[in-house]
Amino acid sequence: MADKHQMSVSVWRGAAAGSFQSFDVKMEENQTVLDVVAWIQQHADPTLSYRYACRVGMCGSCAMMVNGTPRWTCRTHVKKVLVDGHMEIAPLRNLPVIKDLATDMDPFFDKWVAAEGLHHPTQTRHDPIEAIDPASAGRVEVNAGIECINCSVCYAACDTVAGNPDYLGPAALQRAWSVYNDSKDAGKQAILDAVSGVGGCHNCHSQGSCAVHCPNELNPMNAIAGLKRETARNFFRRRAR
Amino acid sequence: MIRGYRTHTLWVAFLLHRISGVALALFLPLHFWVLSYALTAPETLDGLLLWTDLGIVKFSEFGLVFLLSVHMFGGLRLMALEWLPWTSGQKTAAASAVAASTLVAGVFFLRAI
Numbered sequence: 001m002a003d004k005h006q007m008s009v010s011v012w013r014g015a016a017a018g019s020f021q022s023f024d025v026k027m028e029e030n031q032t033v034l035d036v037v038a039w040i041q042q043h044a045d046p047t048l049s050y051r052y053a054c055r056v057g058m059c060g061s062c063a064m065m066v067n068g069t070p071r072w073t074c075r076t077h078v079k080k081v082l083v084d085g086h087m088e089i090a091p092l093r094n095l096p097v098i099k100d101l102a103t104d105m106d107p108f109f110d111k112w113v114a115a116e117g118l119h120h121p122t123q124t125r126h127d128p129i130e131a132i133d134p135a136s137a138g139r140v141e142v143n144a145g146i147e148c149i150n151c152s153v154c155y156a157a158c159d160t161v162a163g164n165p166d167y168l169g170p171a172a173l174q175r176a177w178s179v180y181n182d183s184k185d186a187g188k189q190a191i192l193d194a195v196s197g198v199g200g201c202h203n204c205h206s207q208g209s210c211a212v213h214c215p216n217e218l219n220p221m222n223a224i225a226g227l228k229r230e231t232a233r234n235f236f237r238r239r240a241r
Numbered sequence: 242m243i244r245g246y247r248t249h250t251l252w253v254a255f256l257l258h259r260i261s262g263v264a265l266a267l268f269l270p271l272h273f274w275v276l277s278y279a280l281t282a283p284e285t286l287d288g289l290l291l292w293t294d295l296g297i298v299k300f301s302e303f304g305l306v307f308l309l310s311v312h313m314f315g316g317l318r319l320m321a322l323e324w325l326p327w328t329s330g331q332k333t334a335a336a337s338a339v340a341a342s343t344l345v346a347g348v349f350f351l352r353a354i
């Protein structure tokens with residue numbers, strides 16, 4: 001489009017079946033993709049559905065496919081993604097679409113639980129608080145994955161998830177790895193069993209799209225590699241017994 | 242299809258590994274079938290070996306060796322990636338070392354031919 005004060009934005013409308021609808025949106029000096037979606041909903045079509053909360057990259061609820069790439073829209077500047085005055089905004093890939101840009105995140109979060117990405121306590125509230133050395137190997141490993149905001153960008157970027165609906169996915173496995181390395185966690189064996197099943201870490205082909213697209217620059221692929229090593233070690237340990 | 246989220250090195254490495262694997266799986270049975278003539282029908286093998294003078298056959302032999310090396314390096318890469326808990330700096334250093342030694346070996350190889 002020639003007009004540099006306007007951009008044309010194709011937005012997905014409908015659920016699994018649907019189509020793109022085109023909107024003309026005014027360009028601003030400082031504008032995020034989420035601003036554009038909000039503008040459309042406020043000024044062009046109030047029936048547009050989408051999800052956001054914090055607008056500062058903390059809550060992880062605003063992720064969408066922008067020109068075919070999963071992104072956190074509240075922290076993505078329009079200038080970075082606009083191609084010839086045009087962009088395409090679609091709901092996150094690999095998740096059921098509820099309506100327009102809102103996906104059903106249940107499968108994503110159910111898999112965190114299925115991967116045993118939960119705290120398995122070793123103590124009760126009556127015990128004194130355990131001191132953790134920030135430089136200990138386990139804690140350093142946990143640090144690498146702890147900033148996850150559950151935005152599902154990695155899950156949408158992963159071709160293994162696309163090919164195998166049972167695959168637990170990068171985020172859930174990374175959480176399982178963090179919990180596994182937590183010295184205050186009592187469920188190590190439960191985690192290894194959960195992540196070595198049919199949909200477990202061994203499905204990962206190390207394509208690395210999770211690490212490339214993670215908005216917080218985490219590396220779920222490394223975490224999954226860690227789980228692969230530990231589950232293999234565990235396998236031989238059990239056979240040796 | 243190569244969509245936006247796939248245009249990065251690791252994904253391309255995965256693709257090369259997969260393509261070379263499939264191509265080898267198609268190519269190797271044919272290769273061994275021809276070799277089996279050495280035991281069952283040496284004359285037929287000799288006849289087939291005459292073909293190796295053809296450019297196209299020479300080229301596909303080059304392809305076989307090339308695919309084998311691509312696939313082998315892909316496998317070594319994966320094993321290093323998954324089995325060695327290296328930092329990315331260490332991985333870069335290792336990759337540079339492999340690249341440098343390949344270069345040196347390549348220079349000697351070119352001098353030989």
Ligand code: FES
Nearest residue numbers: 055057060062074
């Ligand atoms: S709105 Fe919270 S991360 Fe984007």
